[in-house]
Amino acid sequence: MTIALYGHPFASFVWKPLIALYERNVTFEFRMVDPANPENQARMGELSPTGQFPALVDRDREVTQSNAVIEYLDLFHGSGTPMVPEDPREALEARMMTDVFDDYIHAPMQRIVGNALRSEGERDPRGVIDARALLDRCYAWLEPRLQAKEWAACGRFTIADCAAAPALFYADWVHPIPEHHAALAAYRARLLARPSVARVVDEARPYRSFFPLGAPDRD
Known part of the structure; x- marks a missing residue:
């Protein structure tokens, strides 16, 4: 089945x-x-x-x-390399980076998007300011950690990259990665070039009109 x-x-x-x-x-x-x-x-x-x-x-x-x-x-299920490394030390690193992308990139990005979906009287400008500040802090934290890495953890594609791909894809739409964070921008580009990620991006393409802030004409 x-x-x-x-x-x-x-x-x-x-x-x-x-x-x-x-x-x-x-x-x-x-x-x-x-x-x-x-x-x-x-x-x-x-x-x-x-x-x-x-x-x-x-x-x-x-x-x-x-x-x-x-x-x-x-x-x-599956025949490929496990997304969570078998070595406990590597698994810890992969899970930690997954939490970083989920909690400090994905969550504030969704806060900004969610705010745009509210009616005018229910919006939270202060919450959006705080979410953007958190994204800036996390972008700055990630930048030096990605300068010598191809992927987020363990020297290979892991669950951390599964988390990073959608988080950074949409976060860069709502709060663009600054030019001086070249390593982070290059990592995002590598993610989008990965066949598995490119496939989900293409499968989502017909629904871009749903994006409340207006999907940019890129990616």
Whole structure:
């Protein structure tokens, strides 16, 4: 029986397991969660405590949260190199960098996007200022750490890069990486050139009109 991934191609956190699925050559069925597929929306509400995607279903096993889905794939599916290194020390580095991209790039980026989706009277200008400041701090923290690296951790493509790809893709749309952070910009470009990442970018391309701040004419 083929495993099923529930989500939407434009959703940033859905990109993470999609990248891992493509990296590890896993056969799966993608189940679109949108108003045109109410049965998938209803199922997603059962799979996640908040109804937020992604979620993976493998027979009687149900896995929610993007990082948990990636680790589940490492354990049970695919023929490629595991996204979480087997060496505990390397695994710690990969998970740490994953948390950095999730918490300090992805989260403030989504705060800015979420604010744009609110009605005028419900917007939080101070929250946006704080989110942009956090992105600036994290860009500056990442810059020296990426100057001598091809990938984010462990000398190879890992779960950290699965997290970095959507985080940096969309973050650079809402709060561009400054020119003086050349290493970070080059890392983002390497991510987008990776076949698994390029595939998810292309699959999401038809939905760019959904982006509330206006998708830039690039990438």
